[in-house]
Amino acid sequence: MQDLKALHEAVLNGDAKTAKAVTEQALAAGIEPMKLVQEYMVPAMAEVGRRFECNEYFVPELLLAARAMKAALELIRPLLTASGVQPVARVALGTVKGDLHDIGKNLVAAMLEGGGYEVIDLGVNVTPEQFVAAVKEKGANIIAMSALLTTTMPAMKTTVDALQQAGVRQQVKVLIGGAPVTQKYADEIGADGFSESAAGAVAVAKKAVGN
Amino acid sequence: MPIAVYPGLTLTGAKVCDIVTKPQAQIDAQVALHERYHTPFVLSAMDLSAEAEAFGCTIHSSETEIPSVTGRLVTTLEQAQKLSVPQPGDKRTAVYLETVRRLRQLPDRPLVFGGGIGPFSLAARLVGVSEAMEMTVTEPDLMHVLLEKCTVFITAYLRAFREAGANGVIMAEPAAGLLSPRSLSQFSSAYIRQIGEAVADGQFALILHNCAAKLLHLPAVLETGLKSFHFGAPMDIATALGKAPADVVLCGNLDPTAAFVQLPPAEVTARVAKLLSATAAHRNFVLSSGCDVPPSAPLANLDAFYEAMK
Numbered sequence: 001m002q003d004l005k006a007l008h009e010a011v012l013n014g015d016a017k018t019a020k021a022v023t024e025q026a027l028a029a030g031i032e033p034m035k036l037v038q039e040y041m042v043p044a045m046a047e048v049g050r051r052f053e054c055n056e057y058f059v060p061e062l063l064l065a066a067r068a069m070k071a072a073l074e075l076i077r078p079l080l081t082a083s084g085v086q087p088v089a090r091v092a093l094g095t096v097k098g099d100l101h102d103i104g105k106n107l108v109a110a111m112l113e114g115g116g117y118e119v120i121d122l123g124v125n126v127t128p129e130q131f132v133a134a135v136k137e138k139g140a141n142i143i144a145m146s147a148l149l150t151t152t153m154p155a156m157k158t159t160v161d162a163l164q165q166a167g168v169r170q171q172v173k174v175l176i177g178g179a180p181v182t183q184k185y186a187d188e189i190g191a192d193g194f195s196e197s198a199a200g201a202v203a204v205a206k207k208a209v210g211n
Numbered sequence: 212m213p214i215a216v217y218p219g220l221t222l223t224g225a226k227v228c229d230i231v232t233k234p235q236a237q238i239d240a241q242v243a244l245h246e247r248y249h250t251p252f253v254l255s256a257m258d259l260s261a262e263a264e265a266f267g268c269t270i271h272s273s274e275t276e277i278p279s280v281t282g283r284l285v286t287t288l289e290q291a292q293k294l295s296v297p298q299p300g301d302k303r304t305a306v307y308l309e310t311v312r313r314l315r316q317l318p319d320r321p322l323v324f325g326g327g328i329g330p331f332s333l334a335a336r337l338v339g340v341s342e343a344m345e346m347t348v349t350e351p352d353l354m355h356v357l358l359e360k361c362t363v364f365i366t367a368y369l370r371a372f373r374e375a376g377a378n379g380v381i382m383a384e385p386a387a388g389l390l391s392p393r394s395l396s397q398f399s400s401a402y403i404r405q406i407g408e409a410v411a412d413g414q415f416a417l418i419l420h421n422c423a424a425k426l427l428h429l430p431a432v433l434e435t436g437l438k439s440f441h442f443g444a445p446m447d448i449a450t451a452l453g454k455a456p457a458d459v460v461l462c463g464n465l466d467p468t469a470a471f472v473q474l475p476p477a478e479v480t481a482r483v484a485k486l487l488s489a490t491a492a493h494r495n496f497v498l499s500s501g502c503d504v505p506p507s508a509p510l511a512n513l514d515a516f517y518e519a520m521k
Contacts, residue, residue: 014348055427059389060344067345100271100279103341103389125271150468150505151276180468 004031004040007072011044014064016071023072033076034085037116041069045114049199059103062198066110073113087118089173089209091142092134094126096155101148104178107198108144115202117142128155128162135168142205147178156181157189173208177201213471213500213516214381214420214441216256217277218508219243227506228274231258234309241314245321247510248517252322252378255310257503258303259328259383262364263336265297265304275506283339291356294337296364299371308375315376322379325372329384329419330361330406331399337361340386347394354398362402369410369417379416381441382406385502388423388445395424396431403435411437418462422502426450433459443501444469448486452493461493464501465516471500471508476515483519 010019048065051057134140163169175193186194193204219240229236260278268280334357335343387399411417422443442463490496
């Protein structure tokens, strides 16, 4: 069996094929799935985030690392579910109505999955009703919204209002992010958390759910 | 001088969808701002979907949003190789050419600048922006095939702007600022250099706008050989002025959203003063917004900006 450090390196280097292959071998050899996530994949993504903050990695490297992690997680996820391992929380994630930008959202999705969250990716141009449905029908306990345009940011408040009107606001935490979004705006609309970067999203989610 | 056309909607009552489909609506919005602020130049609107639409991309339109590309026109090398290059004037590129033609007729004869997209940002829209980022590593050959075709089109489009009477073009290349400096050099600057050599001379200016570029990207951006650059908020413009050659003009970089939209006018004034103070030692700096000022920017903030510039 390959040295499991190869999994860490594969995620770090954005090598989805190797990440998947090493994961397959490790699982076949009886290695605990959570060990692979917590001791190799999560630290690799943390290092990816650090390198991005230091301008050693850029968006392509982030996306490729996220893809490698996703490839490995696709093998692990069914095993965790079958063994009753609960995710930290269930996150319904999307870019808000009217907005089609997805790079940041995709990076946050990968970071959150790596952090042990179950992610329901609602995609782009997501209506407030779709976010509400994710809470009511899929049991999301975090709503994570992204917006890249000042003109689509108001959809974040509309969504918060929709959650309130649907009677589910108290059972979810609302996290927001995106280029024009600020902590001040998050406070104004009553969001529970704001992250300036995809790398910071996991810490914000952790704080929001009180872990 | 900020890049601002859409805030003119506040004065004309038109919608964003009018600006991007009707030359006269665009002209009315720009002229309204030109007359309010006595600007030395006028612009066509920044719309980074028109060229991709001309190639055949599907566009999402709304009344209040600048159109955006949806889906992926190209997913394989074979598709990239077979992709036809459109002509200037195809689809809504005709709107911008006609806008420039009519702006050229303004009686006070301001300088006229057209607006267009850069080669990497255009190629990214053809394959999907997220996908393009990854493909610079996983499928560079495909990206280069597309970049060559985008360069052919953009060169022709810029020539068409020139024939329409533009004094220059502001070419927006934001996606390239998300790359490493080395990748920016390979996938953007190399092609922009070709475009510049084909169209830019003493009579026609090519201003490269890259609102995502940081200081570490500056050397790669300068490889384009252009003489005018327009940067966004991520650029440490004071330091960049110290590093760029004295005959290269740098413009920017007051944040169009954080400043022009979200701050009160007094804060805009303060930010302008701070930027002017930080760049006072350099004669090759032109104060501007960091990117296109959004339609939602209050006119009071533009008023404050222009007043602070005096």
